[in-house]
Amino acid sequence: MQNRTNPSEPSFPMSRKGLLLLSLSILLIIAGYVLMGGEGSNAHRFCPSIFSVCRTLVAPLLCLSGYLLAVVGIVFLPSGD
Amino acid sequence: MQQHTFNRIDICMGWLAFAIALVVYGTSVEPTASLWDCPEFIASGYRLEIGHPPGAPFFMLTANLFSHLAATPSQVALMVNLMSALLSAGCILFLFWTITHFARKLIVTDGTYTRERILLIESCGLVGALAYAFSDTFWFSATEAEVYAYSSFLTAVVFWLMLKWEEEADCARSCRWLILIAYLIGLSIGVHLLNLLCIPAMVLVFYFRRWHNVSRAGILLALAISAAIVAVVLYGIIPGVVWMAGLFELFFVNVCSLPYQSGLLCLVLLLLVGLPLCIWHSRNRAARVCLLSLSMLLLGYSTYGVILIRASARPPMNENAPDNVFSLRSYLAREQYGDKPLLYGQAYTSKLDFEQKGNYLVAKSDDEGPVYRLSADTTVCRYDVVRHDLKYRYADNMWFPRMHDKRFQNQYEDWMGGVEKKDGMPTMVENIRFFLSYQVSFMYWRYFLWNFVGRQNDIQGHGEAEHGNWITGISFIDNLLLGCDTSKMPDVLRHNPGRNVYYALPLLLGLMGLYWQLGRGTVGRNQFCIVSVLFFMTGLAIVLYLNQTPHQARERDYAYAGSFYAFSVWIGLGVAAVHSLFGRLRMKGRLRALLSSVLCLLVPLQMISQTWDDHDRSGRYTCRDYGQNYLQSLPQEGCPIILTNGDNDTFPLWYNHDVEGFRTDTRVCNLSYAQTDWYIDQMKQPAWQSPALPFTWDKRQYQEGTRERIPVRPELEESIRKLYRENPDEMKKMLGDDPFELKNVIRYWILSDNPDMQCIPTDTVTLTSPDGSQQMTLSFKDKEALFKNDLFVLEVLSHAMWTRPLYLSVSVGPDEVSWLRNHLVLEGLAYRIVPQTTEGEIDVDKTYRCFMNLFRYGGLSNTTVYADEHVRHLAYTHERVMARLIDALLEKGDNKRALDVAVLWEREFPRASVPHNELALSLARAFYAGGSTERADAVLEGLLSQSDQWLSWMDTFSPERKASSSHNVYRHLRPMQLSLALAGEYQRQSLMQSYTPKFIRYAEQNKPL
Structure with a gap:
């Protein structure tokens, strides 16, 4: 059996801009998780703020956009590459 | 014609298939939550609460986005259902492109694209994609908020990406497709693990593309490597990362006295810095791609952050409370479902292996390590060992045990018609017979054939001739299959919307496609290998892994949708097979391509003509309304508590609380969860408007x-x-x-x-x-x-009996909290727990008010709305209470109110949607007493003729079939007898005259021996 890999393959499978997008997506995800955290309910008090707009709309949206942006980051090739 | 012209047509046709599927799913989608886990998934998406193990964090994130598109909370469920519809249509899109990819490779071998060829390729795609789109199992999950639609979508995308890589493998940076696949597999862990099963097929694609000399040994090696990859992800990476985080936590928290999660954060930081450094410094290109793939897989897997963070917020729904890495580990391992032997282990007859320890006999076990939990002492930050994971050893073991669960002894022996056993253990022959006849044939091929041959009805089968079998629709074959005369089938089965027959056309087309593919040289054979591996891994391999016991709670076809996907590829290629068949008939050119396309397109059209009526869920609000009815049975004041037990009497209630904000003053307490400490923690906590349950024990x-x-x-x-x-x-x-x-x-x-x-x-x-x-x-x-849940109820009772209304749902089985059974008074769909001793008492006024003024009935009054088996089951729960209410009213002489209830019953649970059973006798009695003799007669006539039809049909059963249906005979004899008695009571001569002789005959024929 012999391997048929392409010898002219660039050494890194992703493009520079793609990596940048990937880093950005990781930052978005981290930001989302930071915003998602906060105080919780306990045995004495039901804490309605666990369902605040920030924690159940903004934060998950940031995470989701981060996770989706990563897809773009992985496959992104600038024109001419 | 150029390839790019073809590509353009191919893209457009793919989107056409997508659009057709989306329109079909969009119009048949359920407008609110569906039964089983769906209400839970909707709440987990909308509110980011924690559903059952192993969780679906990426599903939650996506569902969250869709849920916010709703204008009002009552539309949230619809939006999440529409997400499933959209993702399912997306799955059809990628299936289309997958089929045309395969077809093109086999049809366009010389690089010339003629019109006929393009027509043929596109027809392959359309026929295969639409056949899958309109098939029973896949459509079912496309219209409700379950993870299966999402999982199918990701599987289709990942598989298609692999083909995309195959196309571009010689281009620069084609490896990024492989990295993307790794990332999507990582994300899919946060939806459903089913996705891992397409790895072997993808490894084959890689092998065939990268190696010149394909050999059998090479294929086997590639498959072995792919199995290793699945094992590394499933048993290495997924639990491994959490295990490692556990070690960090133990060191940081228990040794260094730092706060909780500090170890986990440290590990995350280490990975965030370390992995990129490793990638940067790796010299070898292959190693770099592997490391990148691993990093991306981990990034995808990081969606579990949602679970950890949201569980820490302690929302009202927080199953297993996975707020630290140790409980997350149990959550991921789905410990509550137990583990079953696969290669070597116990049979259902095996006894535990005991050894003498001092004065006691102790079961031998292997210690699989300590289980840590947050310390019960809340003043310190520390993880304590609460128990050790013990794996018990059995005295007798066998290879490949298939009848393994001792709780199912009777069910195994019923299915087998007795197990002979040797030395107290089932023999290997019996073991394999069970495996083939039950697990493989009944629990896999039956579902496969439902989808591509035909399905008898939507009633769950346990092997009897009447329910849930696969059929062809061709009567002489079905008569042989079922061992009865199918032309005498009762109307209630004949008109069952779940009865779908395709005359085996999709199966035949698929087999032809498979055969045609095999005959197309090396490329065809390689493709066949790829598709068959996908078919096996997403079908029979799951059967091997699940090792199912008889009498499952519901039909399990949804688990095998992936293999029906693979088969649809062959259905698509069937068009090319028909085309080549026409070639043998000396048919020529464009006509031949056109004719084979049109003829084959009739197959999916025939399928949708059958499956539409039992997949159209529009107008159905039963899950939401029935859930509300449980809550409405509780009083408005005093923050009542209701004890429940199953899925369908708990999740719809949670949905009403957490999504629609309905009756949040009430508290649902599920008795099967109340055996766990994490659930008791949650009950000790206030939720929405409901104060904490008075449970005073220390953690x-x-x-x-x-x-x-x-x-x-x-x-x-x-x-x-x-x-x-x-x-x-x-x-x-x-x-x-x-x-x-x-x-x-x-x-x-x-x-x-x-x-x-x-x-x-x-x-x-x-x-x-x-x-x-x-x-x-x-x-x-x-x-x-x-047990702990009994103690929980006792403790709550001891504090709240006279201060807070306590209720028990009517759906809770008689074995649960059986010691409360003589302290109950029925009020609507719940029993109030009272201090006095009672005997089957009902609060007539409250129950009457519930049914007449407070309850909603989900839209079944419109008989075009489809009520599936589980919806009917919940409808019967209502009817059972209504029958008791009518009887109680009639006993009091209150004929007027009894008539009101009867009229409501006929309106909200019409016979066409919810066929009558014995309970309808009370309905008839109310009509007779209220003076509506005609309506009463109609009810009795309906019951009598239904029983008559069943019994005359069952007369045609072959002897062995009759034996397995004997208990069902009595289920139909009894209502006949009771109906005749009632007819006699009210002097209904014509009814008596036409049915009494028949009854006597049936009773004679079916005399117990």
């Missing part, structure tokens, strides 16, 4: 591993009484004024620190109201022991 007293089972020991009663007679003052100080008062039993016995005292020293305890005016007596006479 240490109910933590996992403590007080799981408390024996009932009535033999102690006498000696205690004697001690009280001898030294009353001392004993009163020690064990309370009345030693058999519930509060004292809990305080001095159950909560005793001395393990020998942890029992209930009597079989009858009393509970006295705070003012001393009322006393409640609870008897544990038939109980050997009480």
Whole structure:
């Protein structure tokens, strides 16, 4: 059996801009998780703020956009590459 | 024609298939939550609460986005259902492109694209994609908020990406497609693990593309490597990362006394810095791609951050409370579902292996490591060992055990018609016979054939001739298959919307496609390998892994949708097979391509003509409304509590609380969860408008591993009484004024620190109201022991009996909290727990008000709305209560209100949607008493003719079929007998004359031997 890999393959499978997008997506995800955290309910008090707009709309949206942006980051090739 | 022209057409046609599927799913989508896990998934998406293990965080994130598109909370469910519809249509899109990819490789071998070829390729795609789109199993998950639609979508995308890579493998940076696949597989862990099963097929694609000389040995090696990859992800990476985080946590928290999660954060930081550094410094290109793939897989897997963070917020729905890495590990491992032997292990007859230890016989077990939990002492940050994971050893084991669960002994032996056994163990022949006849044939091929040959009805089958079989629609074959005369089938089965027949056309087309593919040289054979591996891994491999027991709670076809996907590829290629068949008939050119396309397109069209009526869920609000009815049965004041037990009497209630904000003053307490400490924690916490349940035990007293089972020991009663007679003052100080008062039993016995005292020293305890005016007596006479959920209810009862309304859902089986059974009064869909001793009592006024004024019925009054088996089951729950209400009203002589209930019953549960059964006798009685003789006659006539049809059909059963349906014969004889008795009571001569002779004949024929 012999391997048929392409010898002219660039050494890194992703493009520079793609990596940048990937880093950005990781930052978005981290930001989302930071915003998602906060105080919780306990045995004495039901804490309605666990369902605040920030924690159940903004934060998950940031995470989701981060996770989706990563897809773009992985496959992104600038024109001419 | 150029390839790019073809590509453009191919893209457009793919989107056409997508659009057709989306329109079909969009119009048949359920407008609110569906049964089973769906209400839970909707709440977990909308509110980011924690659903059942192993969780679906990426599903939650996406569902969250869709849920916010709703204008009002009542539309949230619709939006999440639409997400499933959209993702399912997306799956059809990628299936289309997958099929045309395969077809193109086989049809365009010389690089020329003629019109006929393009037409043929596109027809392959359309026929295969639409056949899958309109198939039973896939459509079912496309219209509800389950993870299966999402999982199918990701599988389709990942598989298609692999083909995309195959196309571009020689281009620069084609490896990024492989990295993307790794990332999507990582994300899919946060949806459903099913996705991992397409890895072997993708490894084959890689192998065929990268190696010149394909050999059998090479294929086997590639498959072995792919199995290793699946194992590394499933048993290495997924639990491994959490295990490693556990080590970090133990070091940081227990050794360095840092706060909780510090170890986890440190590990995340290490990975975030370390992995990119490793990638940067790796010299070898292959190693770099592997490391990048691993990093991306981990990034995808990081969606579990949602679970950890949201569980820490302690929302009302927080299953297993995975707020730290150790409980997350149990959550991911789905420990509550138990584990089953696969290669070597116990049979259902195996006994535990005991050894002598001191004076006791102890079951031998292997310690699989300590289980850590947050310390019950909340003043410190520390993880404590609560128990050890023990794997018990069995005295007898066998290879490949298929009948393994001792709780299912009767079911195994019923299915097998008796198990001979040798040395107390089932023989290998019996073992394999069970595997083939039940697990493979009944629990896999039956579902496969439902989708591509035909389905008898939507009633769950357990092997009998009447329910849930696969059929062809060709009567002489079906007669042979079922062992009866299908032309005499009762109307209720004939008109069952779940009856779908395709005359095996999709199966034949698929087999032709498969055969055609095999005959297309090396490329065809390689493709065949790829598709068959996908078919096997997503079908029979799951059967091997699940090792199912008989009498599953519901039909399990949804687990195998992936293999039906693979088969649809072959259905698509069937068009090319038909085309080549026409070639043999000397048919030429464009006509030949056109004719084969049009003829084959009729197959998916025929399929949708059958599947539409049982997949169109529009207008159905039953899950939401029935859930509300449970809550509406509770009083408006006092923040009532309702005890429930199953999925369909709990999740719809949670949905109403958490999504629609309905009756948030009430509290749902599921008895099967109440066995766990994490659920008790949540019950001790206020939720929405409902205050905490009065449960005063300290966490240490109910933590996992403590007080799981408390024996009932009535033999102690006498000696205690004697001690009280001898030294009353001392004993009163020690064990309370009345030693058999519930509060004292809990305080001095159950909560005793001395393990020998942890029992209930009597079989009858009393509970006295705070003012001393009322006393409640609870008897544990038939109980050997009480479990943690019993203790939980007892403790709550001891504090709340006179201060907070306590209810038990009518859906809870008689074995649960059986000691409460004679303290119940029926009010709507729940029993109120009362101190007095009762016997089948019903609060007529409250129940009447519930049904007439408070309840909603989900839209079944419109008979075009489809009621599937589970919806009908819930409708019968309502009818059972209505029948009792009518009987009670008639007993009081209140014929008018009984008639009101009967009219409501006929309107909201019409016979066309919810066929009548024995319960309808009360309906008829109410009509007779209320003077509506005609309507009463119609009900009785319906019941009698239905039974008549069933019994005359069952007469045609072959002897062995009859044996397995004998209990069903009585299910139809009895209503006939009772209907005739009622007809006699009201002198309905014509009914008696036409059915009495028939009844006598059936009764004679079916006399018990």
